[in-house]
Amino acid sequence: MEKKDNQRTRLTRLLLKNSLIALLQKKPIYQITVSELCSEAELNRSTFYKHYGNVQDILQEIEEETLLKGTQCMREMETAGINHGEKALNRLLTDVQKNSEIYRLLTDNSIDGSFTKKMLGDTVDFFKENMKAAGTENKMSDYVFNYLVAGSISVIQNWLAGPMEETPAEISKLIYNISAAVLKYTDILPEERKSI
Numbered sequence: 001m002e003k004k005d006n007q008r009t010r011l012t013r014l015l016l017k018n019s020l021i022a023l024l025q026k027k028p029i030y031q032i033t034v035s036e037l038c039s040e041a042e043l044n045r046s047t048f049y050k051h052y053g054n055v056q057d058i059l060q061e062i063e064e065e066t067l068l069k070g071t072q073c074m075r076e077m078e079t080a081g082i083n084h085g086e087k088a089l090n091r092l093l094t095d096v097q098k099n100s101e102i103y104r105l106l107t108d109n110s111i112d113g114s115f116t117k118k119m120l121g122d123t124v125d126f127f128k129e130n131m132k133a134a135g136t137e138n139k140m141s142d143y144v145f146n147y148l149v150a151g152s153i154s155v156i157q158n159w160l161a162g163p164m165e166e167t168p169a170e171i172s173k174l175i176y177n178i179s180a181a182v183l184k185y186t187d188i189l190p191e192e193r194k195s196i
Helices: 001-022 035-043 046-049 053-078 080-098 100-109 113-133 143-161 168-185
Strands: none
Touching: 001 035, 001 046, 001 053, 001 100, 001 143, 035 046, 035 053, 035 080, 053 113, 080 100, 080 143, 080 168, 100 113, 100 143, 113 143, 143 168
């Protein structure tokens, strides 16, 4: 019986997420009510409140599931090494392209407005940890990384907002090359890593 309940729970939550995504294509998150979402999902309010406290809880869960893909890409980079960062970024941007509608909706409706920044957060943390380990972190490091994150976010948002004619490989190469040039110019990378 427990297995059937777990399956029912998963299906109900999936139905609510899909219904929220459908509504987000018509209006922003703050205009979507629980009643409207339940109507879209053809579920009653008591079923909704068994699983979520409010509509934003569903959006947050969708965000977390989407961000997990970025974390998995970063784990690949940690395993492969810093010199393979472009490949990990390419995998992340391939997922962005494949699921562009979800990424667009999350970028436009992020609860705290920082979805894209969170998406790149693991990358920044990874490079910061590498700098600390190599002893190359300096008082300007935070400024440099904030600059790189803001620039990368802008590139990704512009790509998402447009027809996405460029491939994920082209965008990841652009972001990676600009980031590497900035890091080299600011002497944040250690000498043995300046060939990234």
